[in-house]
Amino acid sequence: xxxxxxxxxxxxxxxxxxxxxxxxxxxxxxxxxxxxxxxxxxxxxxxxxxxxxxxxxxxxxxxxxxxxxxxxxxxxxxxxxxxxxxxxxxxxxxxxxxxxxxxxxxxxxxxxxxxxxxxxxxxxxxxxxxxxxxxxxxxxxxxxxxxxxxxxxxxxxxxxx
Numbered sequence: 497x498x499x500x501x502x503x504x505x506x507x508x509x510x511x512x513x514x515x516x517x518x519x520x521x522x523x524x525x526x527x528x529x530x531x532x533x534x535x536x537x538x539x540x541x542x543x544x545x546x547x548x549x550x551x552x553x554x555x556x557x558x559x560x561x562x563x564x565x566x567x568x569x570x571x572x573x574x575x576x577x578x579x580x581x582x583x584x585x586x587x588x589x590x591x592x593x594x595x596x597x598x599x600x601x602x603x604x605x606x607x608x609x610x611x612x613x614x615x616x617x618x619x620x621x622x623x624x625x626x627x628x629x630x631x632x633x634x635x636x637x638x639x640x641x642x643x644x645x646x647x648x649x650x651x652x653x654x655x656x657x
Contacts, residue, residue, distance in 0.1 A: 497557070497585060499592045502548035507539065509556040510548055514538040517559075517575040546572070549592050551585045560589040562597065562604070569597045571606035590622055 502510045515534045522529045542548060547562040547569075558576035562569050571593065576585050597604050606624070608615045616626075 497551055497553045497583075497588065499549050499551050499588060501596075502542055502550060502559075506550060506556075507542055509550055510542065510559055511535040511538040513550065513556055513559045513575060513577075514573075516577065517573060520575075520578075541572075547593065547596055549589055549596075551576070551580075551589055553580060553583075553585070558585050558589060560593050562593055564600075567601075569601050569604050571604060586618065587622065 500506060511534075514537070515529075515531050518529050518534050541561060541563070545564075547564075549560050550556055551558045557580040558574075560574045561572045563572050564570070571590075574586055574589060576589075594604060605627075606619065608619060610616075620626075
């Protein structure tokens with residue numbers, strides 16, 4: 497496995513992985529997506545200077561994308577193709593991203609959905625701590641959006657189906 501920062505030469509690999517990430521995510525959510533729009537979005541992230549690294553194992557296998565906002569670095573997405581999962585690529589991409597961020601800052605942040613127990617376990621294993629973010633929503637429409645209730649830390653949370 498090799499990890500490279502995204503350049504103009506491998507930008508199309510990132511764009512393809514980005515589309516695959518959303519194909520999987522939107523499939524789980526039951527939503528559609530526009531491939532061309534996602535490729536344009538991926539290119540915009542590259543052009544604005546987001547840190548993006550790709551792992552290769554005979555082919556593009558996964559990526560991590562970081563942005564900088566309000567003086568902090570944020571992990572926006574981490575994606576590994578299903579056939580490459582469980583081989584340490586996610587950990588390697590995170591470590592590579594951390595090395596780069598350490599040149600500029602002392603902390604790295606990310607958001608995880610509270611119901612994504614696997615992601616929370618992964619990030620905690622990587623040394624990340626839960627800091628305190630709760631997202632709230634009030635449905636102001638006449639048509640009520642179907643919500644599902646889950647319990648986290650002894651509290652009931654409503655989430656979109």
